[in-house]
Amino acid sequence: MALLELRNITKRFGRLEAVKEVSLAIEAGEFFTLLGPSGCGKTTILRMIAGFDAPDEGELFLDGKPLSGIAPEKRPVHTVFQSYALFPHLTVAGNIAFPLEMIGRPADEILQRVRETLELVHLEDKGSAFPHELSGGQKQRVALARGLVNKPRVLLLDEPLGALDAKLRERMQGELVALQREVGVTFVFVTHAQQEALALSHRIAVMNAGRVEQLDVPEVLYSSPKNRFVADFIGNINVLNCLVAESSPHGLRLNVEGLGEIAAPAHPEIAAGTHGVLALRPEYLRVGPATVQASLKNRFLGTVSEYLFLGDETVYKILLDNGTVLEALVANAAPGRARFHDIGERVQVEWRHDAGVFLLA
Amino acid sequence: MKRGFLLWCAALATYAFLYLPLAVVVLFSFNDSELNAAWVGFTTHWYSRLLADEVLLQAAGNSLLIALVSSSIATVLGTMAGIAMHRWRLRLLPFLVLTPVAMPEILLGVSLLLFFRQVLDLTLGLFSILVAHITFSIGFVAIIVRARLAGMDESIFEAARDLGASPWRTFTRITLPLILPGIVAGYLMAFTLSIDDFVITFFVAGVGMSTLPLQIYSMIKVAVTPEINAISTLLMGLTLTLIGLASRFAPELWRSKS
Numbered sequence: 217m218a219l220l221e222l223r224n225i226t227k228r229f230g231r232l233e234a235v236k237e238v239s240l241a242i243e244a245g246e247f248f249t250l251l252g253p254s255g256c257g258k259t260t261i262l263r264m265i266a267g268f269d270a271p272d273e274g275e276l277f278l279d280g281k282p283l284s285g286i287a288p289e290k291r292p293v294h295t296v297f298q299s300y301a302l303f304p305h306l307t308v309a310g311n312i313a314f315p316l317e318m319i320g321r322p323a324d325e326i327l328q329r330v331r332e333t334l335e336l337v338h339l340e341d342k343g344s345a346f347p348h349e350l351s352g353g354q355k356q357r358v359a360l361a362r363g364l365v366n367k368p369r370v371l372l373l374d375e376p377l378g379a380l381d382a383k384l385r386e387r388m389q390g391e392l393v394a395l396q397r398e399v400g401v402t403f404v405f406v407t408h409a410q411q412e413a414l415a416l417s418h419r420i421a422v423m424n425a426g427r428v429e430q431l432d433v434p435e436v437l438y439s440s441p442k443n444r445f446v447a448d449f450i451g452n453i454n455v456l457n458c459l460v461a462e463s464s465p466h467g468l469r470l471n472v473e474g475l476g477e478i479a480a481p482a483h484p485e486i487a488a489g490t491h492g493v494l495a496l497r498p499e500y501l502r503v504g505p506a507t508v509q510a511s512l513k514n515r516f517l518g519t520v521s522e523y524l525f526l527g528d529e530t531v532y533k534i535l536l537d538n539g540t541v542l543e544a545l546v547a548n549a550a551p552g553r554a555r556f557h558d559i560g561e562r563v564q565v566e567w568r569h570d571a572g573v574f575l576l577a
Numbered sequence: 578m579k580r581g582f583l584l585w586c587a588a589l590a591t592y593a594f595l596y597l598p599l600a601v602v603v604l605f606s607f608n609d610s611e612l613n614a615a616w617v618g619f620t621t622h623w624y625s626r627l628l629a630d631e632v633l634l635q636a637a638g639n640s641l642l643i644a645l646v647s648s649s650i651a652t653v654l655g656t657m658a659g660i661a662m663h664r665w666r667l668r669l670l671p672f673l674v675l676t677p678v679a680m681p682e683i684l685l686g687v688s689l690l691l692f693f694r695q696v697l698d699l700t701l702g703l704f705s706i707l708v709a710h711i712t713f714s715i716g717f718v719a720i721i722v723r724a725r726l727a728g729m730d731e732s733i734f735e736a737a738r739d740l741g742a743s744p745w746r747t748f749t750r751i752t753l754p755l756i757l758p759g760i761v762a763g764y765l766m767a768f769t770l771s772i773d774d775f776v777i778t779f780f781v782a783g784v785g786m787s788t789l790p791l792q793i794y795s796m797i798k799v800a801v802t803p804e805i806n807a808i809s810t811l812l813m814g815l816t817l818t819l820i821g822l823a824s825r826f827a828p829e830l831w832r833s834k835s
């Protein structure tokens with residue numbers, strides 16, 4: 217049985233449906249992520265789990281027991297707020313001790329647990345500091361420590377890394393994963409940063425306008441997006457408008473106007489004559505001089521129109537002869553060479569017949 | 578440069594206009610002469626005369642008592658009103674609470690008088706003064722407490738609930754400590770307002786009841802004696818101290834918004 221279950225949750229604010237018929241089952245010990253653009257209802261879902269808002273329809277279950285009517289302070293669920301929400305008049309130790317004091321633990325146990333938790337987040341020497349004396353990353357850790365100190369069943373994290381700079385953010389991501397593994401508490405993590413979601417999560421629910429578009433493990437989400445929204449939202453992707461010429465268990469044959477035929481992976485539900493797009497990750501594309509003999513089935517000629525040097529990789533934008541622009545990601549593995557093609561150069565783009573996914577337009 | 582100079586002159590003139598009369602009062606309270614005319618010599622004679630003035634001491638005692646009691650009650654009620662205004666953002670409540678603050682004192686005085694006499698048929702005296710002072714102080718306390726709350730991250734209070742605190746414990750452990758400086762500042766403001774108030778007190782005091790400002794007024798009707806300078810200086814000192822303290826507790830109220 218799932219630890220936390222949302223069954224057909226709908227939440228309205230006036231006429232706006234912020235969350236629409238969302239059903240989720242989150243397993244114990246999982247690092248579960250709600251990913252989606254701003255305003256898609258992520259925070260609203262967390263607030264319903266925490267107990268600050270009640271769903272208009274549907275029910276939440278923790279350990280199979282309904283949560284409705286249970287006050288926030290009675291739920292074994294804690295939240296790490298985006299603004300951290302540390303108590304400004306209490307020290308770091310006072311902040312972390314707060315949840316323990318609320319459940320009436322004896323003083324010596326509190327002292328012990330606070331010390332252990334400070335160690336867990338590497339803040340041993342900051343116990344007597346006040347929140348305004350801490351850096352952003354340190355505040356972040358205090359908020360985590362405070363949320364974890366009395367071992368909640370679920371820890372909700374609402375864009376906890378949003379306020380940190382890129383470098384610190386990366387480091388905190390690592391710490392977050394390690395921490396979650398160490399304490400074994402179920403995390404429900406909210407972010408609109410897809411890379412962060414892919415890097416941290418066991419499973420991700422991609423949300424759009426109050427609905428869950430796809431729920432999968434990161435790898436599947438990345439390689440097999442179910443629809444255009446997920447494909448566009450996760451990573452970069454090329455789309456080629458096409459018409460299905462033939463659908464068989466061995467693969468699809470697609471017709472692209474002005475280019476010709478493309479071989480694509482099989483898709484049992486798609487029949488010949490369907491219009492759609494082929495979604496191709498930039499790293500699936502291989503770019504080479506136009507003169508070289510083709511080695512793959514899908515091969516097209518084009519001109520380099522732009523390139524972006526990213527350090528470890530270079531992105532080439534290639535204008536195909538039918539006017540479509542494809543992005544190709546080329547690793548700069550060879551030392552001293554970061555640029556293989558110049559703007560205006562004729563090149564060929566090729567990809568394997570089992571690369572990409574066909575999506576309905 | 579030139580403009581800066583003119584600005585400075587204007588500022589100086591303004592401050593002089595505001596504070597010179599006060600300075601004169603303070604100066605002449607130490608003047609060894611019955612007349613407020615020329616400086617004769619230094620004395621603390623007028624201050625010791627004050628201590629011997631039974632009627633004046635009685636009035637001062639009344640003022641202190643009224644200020645203490647009315648500001649205490651106004652602080653409790655004003656704090657609750659401030660929290661309520663912040664929490665529920667009702668349209669009518671701020672209007673009700675803040676109207677006495679903006680209302681001309683004379684209007685408030687007259688209406689309270691009519692209310693006490695005509696509607697309640699109350700004997701005017703200590704009690705009516707207390708009620709009147711509480712009425713006009715609540716708004717000030719409420720404004721200060723609300724300003725304090727408005728500057729705070731709302732999620733702090735949700736975090737407390739989230740971490741296991743009941744609404745009441747959230748109030749005592751988080752809300753109250755955080756707004757305490759505002760409450761103290763509000764109390765000091767209410768105290769200052771009460772001890773200085775003349776107009777409203779004048780209307781609702783009735784006969785036989787006197788406060789310090791009322792007493793000073795009745796003394797002035799005879800003549801401005803150095804004794805009045807002395808008592809005014811003391812009152813001024815007390816007021817400035819209280820305002821100074823209040824501004825220490827709630828600096829955001831005295832600082833211009835950036």
Ligand SMILES: Nc1ncnc2c1ncn2[C@@H]1O[C@H](COP(=O)(O)OP(=O)(O)OP(=O)(O)O)[C@@H](O)[C@H]1O
Binds near residue numbers: 253254258
């Ligand atoms: N208390 C509220 N009253 C009215 N509308 C609200 C309220 N809370 C949220 N909404 C609306 O519900 C929708 C979802 O909001 P929510 O805060 O859940 O978005 P989010 O996914 O967390 O976005 P973000 O990434 O920007 O935090 C938004 O359109 C928002 O304007």
Ligand SMILES: [Mg+2]
Binds near residue numbers: 260
């Ligand atoms: Mg949000």
